[in-house]
Amino acid sequence: MKELQHLNKYFLKYKFYLIVGIIITIAARIFLLFTPRYVKKIFVAIERGSSGEISKEVFKYELSEAIAYIIGAAAIGAILTFFMRQTIINVSRYIEYDLKNEIYAQYQKLSLNFYKKNRTGDLMNRISEDVGRVRMYAGPAIMYSINTIALFVIVIIYMINASPKLTLYTILPLPILSVIIYKLSKEIHKRSTIVQEYLSKLSTFTQESFSGISVIKAYGIEPQTSSNFITLASQSKAKQISLVKVQAWFFPMMILLIGASNLLVIYIGGMQYINGEIESLGTIAEFIIYVNMLTWPVATVGWVTSIIQQAEASQKRINEFLKIKPEITNTTEATTNASGNIVFNNVSFTYDDTNIQALKNVTFSIKQGETLAILGKTGSGKSTILDLIGRLYDIDSGSIKINDISLNKHNLTNLRDSIGYVPQDAFLFSDTIKNNIKFGKETATEDDVINAAKNAQVHKNIIKFNNGYDTVLGERGITLSGGQKQRVSIARAIIKSPEILLFDDCLSAVDTETEEKILKNLNKISKGKTTIIVSHRVSSAKNADKIIVLDGGEIVQEGTHETLVNIAGYYKDLYLKQLSENTSGTS
Numbered sequence: 241m242k243e244l245q246h247l248n249k250y251f252l253k254y255k256f257y258l259i260v261g262i263i264i265t266i267a268a269r270i271f272l273l274f275t276p277r278y279v280k281k282i283f284v285a286i287e288r289g290s291s292g293e294i295s296k297e298v299f300k301y302e303l304s305e306a307i308a309y310i311i312g313a314a315a316i317g318a319i320l321t322f323f324m325r326q327t328i329i330n331v332s333r334y335i336e337y338d339l340k341n342e343i344y345a346q347y348q349k350l351s352l353n354f355y356k357k358n359r360t361g362d363l364m365n366r367i368s369e370d371v372g373r374v375r376m377y378a379g380p381a382i383m384y385s386i387n388t389i390a391l392f393v394i395v396i397i398y399m400i401n402a403s404p405k406l407t408l409y410t411i412l413p414l415p416i417l418s419v420i421i422y423k424l425s426k427e428i429h430k431r432s433t434i435v436q437e438y439l440s441k442l443s444t445f446t447q448e449s450f451s452g453i454s455v456i457k458a459y460g461i462e463p464q465t466s467s468n469f470i471t472l473a474s475q476s477k478a479k480q481i482s483l484v485k486v487q488a489w490f491f492p493m494m495i496l497l498i499g500a501s502n503l504l505v506i507y508i509g510g511m512q513y514i515n516g517e518i519e520s521l522g523t524i525a526e527f528i529i530y531v532n533m534l535t536w537p538v539a540t541v542g543w544v545t546s547i548i549q550q551a552e553a554s555q556k557r558i559n560e561f562l563k564i565k566p567e568i569t570n571t572t573e574a575t576t577n578a579s580g581n582i583v584f585n586n587v588s589f590t591y592d593d594t595n596i597q598a599l600k601n602v603t604f605s606i607k608q609g610e611t612l613a614i615l616g617k618t619g620s621g622k623s624t625i626l627d628l629i630g631r632l633y634d635i636d637s638g639s640i641k642i643n644d645i646s647l648n649k650h651n652l653t654n655l656r657d658s659i660g661y662v663p664q665d666a667f668l669f670s671d672t673i674k675n676n677i678k679f680g681k682e683t684a685t686e687d688d689v690i691n692a693a694k695n696a697q698v699h700k701n702i703i704k705f706n707n708g709y710d711t712v713l714g715e716r717g718i719t720l721s722g723g724q725k726q727r728v729s730i731a732r733a734i735i736k737s738p739e740i741l742l743f744d745d746c747l748s749a750v751d752t753e754t755e756e757k758i759l760k761n762l763n764k765i766s767k768g769k770t771t772i773i774v775s776h777r778v779s780s781a782k783n784a785d786k787i788i789v790l791d792g793g794e795i796v797q798e799g800t801h802e803t804l805v806n807i808a809g810y811y812k813d814l815y816l817k818q819l820s821e822n823t824s825g826t827s
């Protein structure tokens with residue numbers, strides 16, 4: 241229960257509902273317990289009526305009085321049971337909501353390294369299935385426990401009052417029932433976890449094969465994919481059947497034990513009646529109802545124990561993530577200004593997970609209003625430089641300063657607000673084009689969106705779609721071409737009008753003519769702002785105020801286009817190669 245203590249703050253938050261729920265639960269049990277007592281009264285009335293002790297009229301009156309009480313108490317008990325669920329189960333839904341929000345907020349705070357170390361499926365599981373299991377503890381488990389305790393205490397008092405000896409015999413099989421249900425629940429849980437694993441394997445497989453359907457069709461591997469699916473599906477079926485086998489034992493065991501208890505009541509009660517130890521057959525009827533009333537709550541003791549164990553394990557997994565301290569944290573609440581010169585001084589950086597040293601003693605600077613182009617072979621560390629400016633990772637050694645302030649002394653929110661970043665793989669949400677662009681600035685007007693799209697040279701494409709800017713992208717909507725995606729992503733960055741613009745090879749999928757138009761627009765937009773363009777094309781770099789060439793994480797060339805084309809090296813080779821490609825393309 242140590243891990244589940246995390247929920248105490250929520251129980252405290254919803255204490256009012258819980259207390260009301262507990263009171264209602266106890267009251268509901270009291271009312272439901274009217275039935276056996278009045279059934280006994282009916283039996284006594286029948287006995288007295290048949291022996292002539294009371295007249296027919298008195299018998300009828302006693303009978304209808306008992307029936308009225310039974311109906312009335314059952315109706316009140318039912319209404320209270322409704323409110324019992326409305327309070328306690330609702331609390332569990334509130335806690336589920338709060339806990340999901342807490343986990344999601346924590347996920348948002350955690351740095352990229354966390355996401356690399358943990359699989360998406362695992363992150364999803366903890367916020368959905370694990371929270372679901374914890375909810376079973378916060379709601380049903382608590383409700384059934386209170387229910388069982390209340391019922392047990394009241395029923396046992398009533399039973400002992402009626403006949404202590406009969407009470408002892410009739411409750412004897414109940415602990416056995418509890419233990420059996422506990423064992424069954426544990427086994428059911430074990431097998432259903434395996435079933436869940438197979439279901440998620442199956443859904444991952446189908447999801448991947450739908451997303452990769454064009455590759456599957458192009459390579460003609462449908463039969464292979466189908467047979468892989470059949471293998472997975474039949475394994476999943478086998479696990480389901482093994483689960484059903486155990487589940488099938490649940491109700492027969494209940495019926496067997498209820499039957500055994502009933503027989504005990506009838507046999508021992510009968511003997512006691514014959515021996516004159518109980519005064520009426522009504523007591524036997526009353527006990528039979530008690531035993532039946534107790535069976536389900538007692539069975540739930542086993543069930544609840546297994547729910548608590550599962551919830552404890554799930555909460556442990558949730559706590560593991562909640563306890564992680566974000567690697568990148570804000571160090572100041574004061575507002576900082578992230579415009580100005582960007583200075584890298586001897587910066588080295590190694591990725592934690594791969595141990596790849598992406599940057600080695602990198603030193604450069606860009607003045608406010610200038611454009612820097614970064615070129616280099618793939619894997620040379622270009623994107624890493626952009627990630628470090630956005631403080632997605634902290635450096636190992638050296639320093640990065642913006643506006644003469646160390647990056648880690650900048651207010652993180654201000655810093656990221658000042659950056660417009662276009663990643664290498666343009667990611668667009670399943671939403672309208674307009675909202676995808678506005679994502680960069682929630683308060684943007686319709687005109688801002690159109691302007692940004694015009695500057696990114698994508699406006700003309702967008703208005704050709706039937707729904708224009710309201711066209712939905714993604715699974716339910718239209719798929720943009722690679723170049724269109726990149727340009728929407730550029731529009732998203734420039735709509736913010738940020739102080740620092742970071743473009744990570746984001747013109748790779750557009751033709752050189754469009755590239756030139758975009759660069760021209762960017763040149764106008766980025767007046768007074770600091771711009772870094774990562775590219776594999778000389779055409780994107782040639783107008784930059786400064787160009788650096790990286791190789792294996794080190795700067796191997798630095799200068800302007802004019803200087804670098806005249807020095808032997810990577811830049812000149814690339815320039816000549818792309819020049820000859822262009823001339824052969826146009827000839």
Ligand SMILES: Nc1ncnc2c1ncn2[C@@H]1O[C@H](COP(=O)(O)OP(=O)(O)OP(=O)(O)O)[C@@H](O)[C@H]1O
Nearest residue numbers: 591593594596598617618619620621622623624625
């Ligand atoms: N998130 C990451 N985790 C671990 N290693 C990484 C990560 N990103 C990049 N690397 C490694 O760091 C090195 C530099 O990668 P980076 O993405 O900065 O290169 P790049 O010059 O931008 O390459 P490209 O031109 O192909 O985009 C590479 O060896 C890469 O494998």
